[in-house]
Amino acid sequence: MAHATAAVSRKATNVTLPVDVYERAKELGINFSRACEQALRDAIKAEEGRRWAQENAEFIKNTNDWVEKNGLPLAEYRMF
Template sequence: MGSLKFSGTESQSEAAISAPGSMPNYAHGSCTLEMHMINAPVVRPEGVKRVAKARVPSKTTRKPTNVSLPTDLLERARELDVNVSRASERGLREEVQAAEARAWAEKNADFVAEMNARIERDGLPLEEYRMF
């Protein structure tokens, strides 16, 4: 199971922990005690593993590539000292991320539909404990 992390002043945390049977007053302005679950179990669709976000290393291996661009656009970029390689990389990265998002949505469409139907049918988990 996960562990709890308390944030706030030490005296607030100690008071809440040391007072047996007492509950902190969450609605008392600046004297709030926040609890966050650390390492809480995460429910994922069957077969879906946790995937770390891709990080762009500072020193990426680069490969020369020929790209066809409209002449007027290339001239304007050169006049403005735009790094065409970096601009192309940003555009290609956005397109790849969008394609990956579409592929993920297509692959998991059944699971998302099932979860939406479950929430419509049963409501949100722990909804009765919401304070808003």
């Protein structure tokens, strides 16, 4: 993933961290930009998933109710 992000334009930003976190990461040689980027990508993915589930909750409930009542469509053709 690090190679894929190298071609993307970058935006400099400031991040405020607790001193102990900063010092420990620095001691361990952790790349701050990459670590923050990955954490933000993970947070974005989680938030997008949460919002999608919230926005589609009624559809998901209706579909689950229908399957519970009628069974899976084409279930008779399942090979497992």
